Amino acid sequence: MGERLYEYEEITDLKDMLEKSGKKYGDKIAYKIKIEKNKYKTYTHSKVRQMINALGTRLIEMGLKGKKIAVIGENRYEWEIAYLAIVCGVGIVVPLDRSLPENELEKLIERSRSRSNLFLK
Numbered sequence: 001m002g003e004r005l006y007e008y009e010e011i012t013d014l015k016d017m018l019e020k021s022g023k024k025y026g027d028k029i030a031y032k033i034k035i036e037k038n039k040y041k042t043y044t045h046s047k048v049r050q051m052i053n054a055l056g057t058r059l060i061e062m063g064l065k066g067k068k069i070a071v072i073g074e075n076r077y078e079w080e081i082a083y084l085a086i087v088c089g090v091g092i093v094v095p096l097d098r099s100l101p102e103n104e105l106e107k108l109i110e111r112s113r114s115r116s117n118l119f120l121k
Contacts, residue, residue, distance in 0.1 A: 015088040022049040031077045048081070055085035067115035070094040072105065091115075 009024075011017045026046040033041045043051075059069070069086050071093055073079045086093040094112045096105055 014084060018049055018052065018084065018088060021045055033077060043077070048077075051081050052085045052088065055081060056088060056090050059085060059090045064091055064115060067091045068094050068112055070096055070109050070112060070114040072096040072098050074098065 009020055011020065022045050024045075027044050029042045030045045030048045031043040033043070035041050059065075067090075069091055071079065071082050071086070072095075073082075083093055083095065094109070094114050096108055100108070
């Protein structure tokens with residue numbers, strides 16, 4: 001094996017990735033969300049980590065620890081926060097495509113035996 005061309009950080013899972021990126025890039029912008037023309041809201045890596053932890057804590061308080069949770073919504077940062085909160089310690093995420101017909105979504109939720117559903121608008 002040859003010499004490494006670049007240095008890298010060993011990452012074991014998504015939770016480890018979030019912890020390491022939070023420490024390394026804490027005050028740097030993770031999301032820049034357009035609110036209206038020429039107006040944006042930004043979230044740092046530290047703030048994103050806080051949102052993920054807060055949602056995860058709330059889901060656990062709701063009795064969802066270890067449960068399957070279906071998530072459906074638009075492709076936006078709130079969806080990612082929900083996804084990461086679930087997979088980083090709450091339970092099993094069941095990501096669903098919002099463009100599916102309602103009857104197909106119902107079947108997928110039933111088949112997955114999801115205990116709760118998060119609908120993000």
